[in-house]
Amino acid sequence: MNTAASLAIRSQKQLRQGGTTEPAVVRYILIGATFLVLGLFLILPLIIVFHEAFADGVSVYCDALRDDDTLSAIRLTLLTAAIAVPANVIFGIAASWCISKFEFVGKRVLLTLIDLPFAISPIISGLIFVLLFGLQGWMGVWLHRHHIHIIGSVVGVVLATVFVTFPFVARELIPLMEAQGTEEEQAAISLGASGWRCFLKITLPNIKWGLLYGIILCNARAMGEFGAVSVVSGKIRGETETMPLHVETLYNDNQSSAAFAVASLLTLLAVATLIAKSIVEWKTAATTQLVPEAPASLIVSTAPPLHPSGKGGFDI
Amino acid sequence: MAQLKRHSVLPGFGLSLGYTLFYLSTIVLLPLAALVLKTMHLTWGQFMTTVTDPEVLAAYRVSFGASFVAAILNAAIGLLVAWVLVRYRFFGKRFLDAMIDLPFALPTAVAGISLTTLYAKNGWIGRLLDPLGIHVAYTWSGIVLALTFIGMPFVVRTIQPVLQDLDPEVEEAAASLGAGRWLIFRRVVFPEVWPPLLTGFSLSFARAVGEYGSVIFIAANIPMKTEIAPVMIVKKLEEFQYSQATAIAVVMLVASFIILLMISLLQKWTAGRGVRR
Numbered sequence: 001m002n003t004a005a006s007l008a009i010r011s012q013k014q015l016r017q018g019g020t021t022e023p024a025v026v027r028y029i030l031i032g033a034t035f036l037v038l039g040l041f042l043i044l045p046l047i048i049v050f051h052e053a054f055a056d057g058v059s060v061y062c063d064a065l066r067d068d069d070t071l072s073a074i075r076l077t078l079l080t081a082a083i084a085v086p087a088n089v090i091f092g093i094a095a096s097w098c099i100s101k102f103e104f105v106g107k108r109v110l111l112t113l114i115d116l117p118f119a120i121s122p123i124i125s126g127l128i129f130v131l132l133f134g135l136q137g138w139m140g141v142w143l144h145r146h147h148i149h150i151i152g153s154v155v156g157v158v159l160a161t162v163f164v165t166f167p168f169v170a171r172e173l174i175p176l177m178e179a180q181g182t183e184e185e186q187a188a189i190s191l192g193a194s195g196w197r198c199f200l201k202i203t204l205p206n207i208k209w210g211l212l213y214g215i216i217l218c219n220a221r222a223m224g225e226f227g228a229v230s231v232v233s234g235k236i237r238g239e240t241e242t243m244p245l246h247v248e249t250l251y252n253d254n255q256s257s258a259a260f261a262v263a264s265l266l267t268l269l270a271v272a273t274l275i276a277k278s279i280v281e282w283k284t285a286a287t288t289q290l291v292p293e294a295p296a297s298l299i300v301s302t303a304p305p306l307h308p309s310g311k312g313g314f315d316i
Numbered sequence: 317m318a319q320l321k322r323h324s325v326l327p328g329f330g331l332s333l334g335y336t337l338f339y340l341s342t343i344v345l346l347p348l349a350a351l352v353l354k355t356m357h358l359t360w361g362q363f364m365t366t367v368t369d370p371e372v373l374a375a376y377r378v379s380f381g382a383s384f385v386a387a388i389l390n391a392a393i394g395l396l397v398a399w400v401l402v403r404y405r406f407f408g409k410r411f412l413d414a415m416i417d418l419p420f421a422l423p424t425a426v427a428g429i430s431l432t433t434l435y436a437k438n439g440w441i442g443r444l445l446d447p448l449g450i451h452v453a454y455t456w457s458g459i460v461l462a463l464t465f466i467g468m469p470f471v472v473r474t475i476q477p478v479l480q481d482l483d484p485e486v487e488e489a490a491a492s493l494g495a496g497r498w499l500i501f502r503r504v505v506f507p508e509v510w511p512p513l514l515t516g517f518s519l520s521f522a523r524a525v526g527e528y529g530s531v532i533f534i535a536a537n538i539p540m541k542t543e544i545a546p547v548m549i550v551k552k553l554e555e556f557q558y559s560q561a562t563a564i565a566v567v568m569l570v571a572s573f574i575i576l577l578m579i580s581l582l583q584k585w586t587a588g589r590g591v592r593r
Binding site: 021022023026027030031033034035037038040041042043044045046048049052087090091093094095097098099101102103104105110113114116117119120121122123124127128129130131132134135136137138159162163166182185186189190195198199217220223224225226227230231243244245247248251256259260263266267269270271273274275277278 | 320321322324325326327328329331332333335336339340343344345346347348350351353354393396397399400401403404406408410412414415416417418419420421422423424425426427429430431433434439440441464465468497522525526527528529533546549550553556558561562565568569572573576
């Protein structure tokens with residue numbers, strides 16, 4: 001009796017503190033270790049970028065950003081993103097509409113194919129365009145005869161970027177639209193709404209946060225892509241160099257603070273991306289329960305989403 | 317006629333599927349076809365001489381070896397970070413949670429130069445490690461460091477939702493039956509967490525094998541020592557050896573498809589466990 005009572009008390013105490021959490025000491029050690037690891041690993045690289053960028057003073061920093069080649073790299077990066085993001089948004093909406101609202105044969109295969117660019121190394125993504133359009137490539141001779149240059153030109157840079165960022169928006173929208181089902185659209189159509197009106201008034205408001213999320217991720221990758229673009233661009237200064245490529249050129253030229261000055265702009269872009277992402281995640285959690293706790297991140301996985309329940313997949 | 321598509325009242329199927337297939341074919345399938353065609357034009361002899369070249373073999377060893385070590389580090393760090401972020405409440409938690417995705421948002425070239433600067437002999441961290449005889453920048457460990465950085469979010473983000481969905485009653489039951497915390501972790505929590513841990517591990521491994529931007533700065537790319545497979549491809553392309561570049565790429569692609577196949581099998585297995593529970 002006595003032992004039973006003490007056992008009950010002990011287990012109650014365990015339930016309150018010991019049962020579902022660790023002793024305070026362990027807890028603090030684990031939290032401390034997390035701060036240490038993430039601080040060393042994630043925060044310090046961010047700080048060093050700005051430290052190095054301003055190492056030679058503010059005027060050197062400003063001069064580095066005002067340099068003609070830098071300005072041209074910024075322009076090319078903005079242009080590339082301005083083409084790649086809308087192109088992949090239109091594709092993403094079309095793909096998610098047919099995949100999530102209809103049942104048809106070959107859907108799984110289509111999903112796998114859409115994911116392909118995520119499964120391929122950036123260098124190989126660049127290589128395939130060289131094999132297609134390069135001088136020794138399949139269309140090389142024909143292109144050369146017609147004086148069309150794709151490799152070593154802005155067109156190549158844009159194409160490679162579109163390829164690398166291809167799945168982002170579709171990947172974000174497909175699980176979201178699958179979870180939302182087709183009832184609302186069916187109601188609108190049966191009440192006489194046209195297809196476009198139904199899309200604009202029903203579907204678009206339902207997917208707006210997921211769409212924005214996809215756009216943010218797509219844009220970050222489009223502006224930051226390095227490997228694929230470096231293979232196809234030919235790295236002509238002031239012409240086919242994007243910002244990440246310009247960072248490499250400056251760094252290898254021993255112009256460290258100029259390299260970090262350009263890198264600081266890309267870092268600001270990354271921080272802005274993270275903030276925008278957090279806001280959208282918070283908004284989705286607040287407005288719908290469709291994309292809850294598991295934030296679909298920039299990770300890319302293979303064909304089947306990690307959470308087929310429509311909880312927001314994980315993509316590279 | 318065989319039913320290829322189930323009837324639906326919604327419009328736009330033809331248009332959206334047509335556009336999807338057209339865009340997919342132009343942007344993805346056509347360039348990939350160029351790779352397949354190029355591969356088919358390689359002779360077996362050509363392929364084998366390229367792929368068994370000592371420098372290429374060394375590059376594969378560096379790529380796969382460093383990626384494997386980085387993925388193991390990521391599994392350990394990811395488990396710790398996911399556990400702390402899901403289970404404990406502390407100041408700065410939301411900030412840390414948002415920061416986890418930084419390696420995905422930060423352009424790889426920026427990650428490369430900032431890690432190199434930090435771990436170089438006169439860098440903030442390199443300066444502390446140098447007297448201990450530990451050199452990170454321009455060595456094999458530097459490659460592991462860069463690959464760990466870029467793959468870190470995978471494990472955290474695959475484990476987090478599973479930990480969150482874990483029913484606290486199971487742990488409470490174990491505790492009320494007298495199990496200690498460590499025993500509960502090993503016997504109750506870990507069996508649930510380890511399938512996503514394995515998935516996260518494979519994802520970060522797959523990503524690391526193909527990574528280029530962050531590694532080239534910290535690796536110094538010394539042939540036979542710190543040269544990764546993607547760097548070999550770039551080198552061959554610069555020498556206009558398209559066939560050799562393709563051969564190296566094909567081996568990498570086959571390897572990463574095997575990894576991805578393993579991931580999708582793992583996911584099926586994990587999903588099956590979820591249903592049974």
